[in-house]
Amino acid sequence: MTEFLALALFLFTFGVLLIGYPVAFTLSGCALIFAGIGYLTGTFDPVFLEAIPNRIQGTLSNELLVAIPLFVFMGVMLEKSKIAEDLLETMGLVFGGLAGGLGISVTLVGMLLAASTGIVGATVVTMGLLSLPTMLxxxxxxxxxxxxxxxxxxxxxxxxxxxxxxxxxDVISSAYQQSQLDRGIYSPDSVTVGDLFLGALVPGILLVCLYIAYLIMVAIVSPEKVPPIPEEERKVSKELWFQVITVLFPPVMLIVLVLGSILSGIATPTEAASVGSVGAIVLAIFKRMFSLSILKEVLRTTTEVTAMVFLILIGAALFSLVFRGFGGDDIVRDFLTSLPGGVFGAMLLVMLVMFLLGFFLDFIEITFVVVPIVAPILLTMGLDPVWLGIMIALNLQTSFLTPPFGFSLFYLRGVAPDSVSTSDIYRGVMPFIAIQLFVLIMLAIWPQMATWLPETVYG
Structure with missing residues (x-):
């Protein structure tokens, strides 16, 4: 009966999410409903719910999570200050004379925006509004x-x-400590955000290089698909290179300050994010794009995103407590450890399930609901926590790009002109999905792609 209720809780919650109910309230509501059913049937001990106040207090007092609103503020402020528009225009002029040059410019600007904002939806929409009409x-x-x-x-x-x-x-660190306790090992060591940042650098840069290599190949094989900008429309001069320096230098310096301070250990992610937020305000002031109305808009967006994240966190904490109360974690552990292929089979199944869930759930829900259940089990089986974190991130990135339900496709469809069909978007992402799967397989075969840099820097 207990096993049945644990499975029913997961499936019922997933079904309610598909209907479209808010995630945070769905997680907590379904958990409380099944806790009540379990209490009435004698299959759930309400003592598990006594941990809820401590979980909520721990979530709200977690210094690392304070970085979330600060990074969101930084990203939204940079978006409102038109930095993306200036970068696209300038990089387009630099590379536009080459076949495929405009596409290369979009890729490089996307990389810079990713490092500046870290918000996928905002980046896709911004790039779609600014670059898609120009490219067409x-x-x-x-x-x-x-x-x-x-x-x-x-x-x-x-x-x-x-x-x-x-x-x-945050989630992988908690899962790592839990896995150590499960193995009877007490260790003060944990996985830091800096470890994951370093681990993501090599796969991330490799993706960018392969995207550019694909565009170069298209330019060679089918140059009519990626024509250059006519020479008379480009202003290649000393003024252009001055423009390149003035446009690129501020956001690159901000990225170096934020990321460099975290990786070097000078600042925590929260401290670095606060520096990034102040830096974004300074850049907006210098670009004369800072006003009280813009600040209010940025603060409103930041508050909305932050409230959503923390509500989902609290709902996910309640869900995981009830799920564990029904013995759901033991069920998942027994299932994964009994799969043929051992660790490989378990990891393959988890990656496949997360990939499919990425069609329907945002990364926040997957991170807070699914990862805490499976990560301690996989780490107990001997997997490296940094490698596991990067595999999950890259897997979800591929899922968000895959038709027919990829979130990025929906974002672009919302801003693309009617002349661009949905099938055009689906066909267009296929080569990039192949590239991402290739990098994911490489990372699976050579975990050192993610672990070498953190081990080298932090020892």
Whole structure:
């Protein structure tokens, strides 16, 4: 009966989410309903619910999670200060003379925006509004244009400082400590956000390089799909290079300050995020894009996103307590450890399930609901926590790009002109999905791609 209720709780919650109810209230509401059923049937001990106040207090007092609203504020402020628009215009002029140059510019700007904002939805929408009309007007194939924008926009999942990695850092750290206790080992060591940031650098940069290599290949094989900007429309001069320096230098310096201070250990992610927020305000002031109305809009968006994240956190904490109360974690552990193939079979199944869940759930729900259940089990089986975190992030990034339910595709469809069909978007992302799967397989075969840099820097 207990096993049945644990499975029913998970399936019922997933079904309610698919209907469209708010995630935070669905998680907590379904958990309380099944806790009541379990109490009435004598299969659930309400003592598990006594931990709820401590869980909520721990969530709200977690210094690491304070970085979330600060990074969101930084990203939204940079978006409102038109930095993306200036970067696209300038990089387009630099690379526009080459076949595929405009696509390369979009990829590089997407990488910079990913490192500046870390917000996938905002990046895809911004790039779609600014670059898609220009690419289509220059004669770009709709498939190549939309695929490049979607793929570049989702780099915010893996390029640090990524909000996904910040959230995963907190969850993976807790899972790692739990796995150590399960193995009878007490260790003060844990996984930090800096570890995940370093671990994501090599796979993230490799993705960008492969995206650019694909665009170069298209330019060689089918140059008519990615034509260059006519020379008379480009202003290659000393003024252009001055513009490149003035446009690139401020956001790059901000990225270096934020990311560098975290990786070097000078500042915690929260402290670095606060510096990034102040830096974003300074950049907006210098660009004369700072006003009281913009500040109010940025604060409103930041508050909405932060409230959503923390409500989901609290709902997920309640869900996990009830799920554990029914012995759900033991059921999952027994199932994964009994799979053929051992660790490989368990990891493959978890990655597949997360990939499919990424069609329906946002990364926040997956991070707070699914990862706490499976991560301690996988880590107990001997997997490296940094490698596991990067695999999850890259897997979700691929899922968000995959038709027919990829979130990035929906974001771009919402801002793309009617002349661009949904099938164009679907066909356009296929080569980039293949690239991401290739990198995911490489990371699975060579975990050192994620673990070498953290081990080298932090020893």
């Amino acid at each position: 007007r220059r004669g770009y194939s709709p498939q190549v244009a939309t695929g490049t924008i979607c793929a570049s926009g989702t780099l915010g999942q893996i390029i640090p400082p990524s909000i996904v990695l910040v959230l995963l850092g």
